[in-house]
Amino acid sequence: MRSTAKQAAAGAKWPPEEGQIITFRSLNGLTEGIVKEVRWGLVWRDFVLDDGRVIPEHKVVDHPEPPVWRKAEEVTQEEREACEARLVSMAEAGLDPRDQEQPFWAELNQYLAYTYLKYKRAGVKPPGAE
Amino acid sequence: MNQPHEESEEERVWRVLSEAGLIDIPPDEFAERIKEAKHVVIGRLGELLELTTDTQERESAAISLATLRKLERTVSRGGGQSSD
Numbered sequence: 001m002r003s004t005a006k007q008a009a010a011g012a013k014w015p016p017e018e019g020q021i022i023t024f025r026s027l028n029g030l031t032e033g034i035v036k037e038v039r040w041g042l043v044w045r046d047f048v049l050d051d052g053r054v055i056p057e058h059k060v061v062d063h064p065e066p067p068v069w070r071k072a073e074e075v076t077q078e079e080r081e082a083c084e085a086r087l088v089s090m091a092e093a094g095l096d097p098r099d100q101e102q103p104f105w106a107e108l109n110q111y112l113a114y115t116y117l118k119y120k121r122a123g124v125k126p127p128g129a130e
Numbered sequence: 131m132n133q134p135h136e137e138s139e140e141e142r143v144w145r146v147l148s149e150a151g152l153i154d155i156p157p158d159e160f161a162e163r164i165k166e167a168k169h170v171v172i173g174r175l176g177e178l179l180e181l182t183t184d185t186q187e188r189e190s191a192a193i194s195l196a197t198l199r200k201l202e203r204t205v206s207r208g209g210g211q212s213s214d
Contacts, residue, residue, distance in 0.1 A: 056154070066141050067140075077186075081193070084193065084197040091203075092204075097157075097160055097204070109155050112155065112163050112164065115194055116166075117143065117146070119191065119194075
């Protein structure tokens with residue numbers, strides 16, 4: 001089991017490559033998974049595991065501090081619209097964003113962070129903020 | 131005398147997201163986070179409507195708002211099938 005996967009070691013090349021084992025913080029404590037793909041979301045990088053779970057980079061042990069991120073201006077209109085279409089599609093398909101580490105949860109987290117960063121820059125504060 | 135730590139752009143963004151509770155949203159707080167995001171978009175949309183320029187951002191904000199409203203309905207239903 002997992003005999004061909006290599007553990008992503010601290011100080012090694014970052015981000016880990018496909019097939020490497022990563023350790024990440026999960027609801028059940030530290031968990032391991034095998035990286036299938038590393039991809040950029042609207043704000044941060046997500047690690048897609050071979051079992052379908054999606055782990056944000058900042059939950060992976062030994063990630064760079066502070067984590068790398070994208071500026072809202074770097075996200076193209078096409079990219080944002082594609083993300084919005086996927087989110088609406090997943091919502092209409094009856095998926096629940098509260099299923100942690102699943103694609104809907106991961107994408108909605110990023111979309112809310114992106115939306116906040118994009119429109120907050122004008123100085124609008126959320127309810128309850130000073 | 132020690133120099134105060136100057137916050138980098140990366141640190142500032144993560145602090146802003148962290149303070150807004152948007153880095154790792156607990157499952158039972160999605161509805162509240164969506165509501166707050168809507169508030170931010172509505173605020174910006176209000177500003178944009180007073181401007182005669184930048185219709186593209188206005189349109190983007192309107193689409194984002196519509197998306198957030200659809201997502202809000204899904205989350206408030208508990209993730210069930212949409213009836214829209």
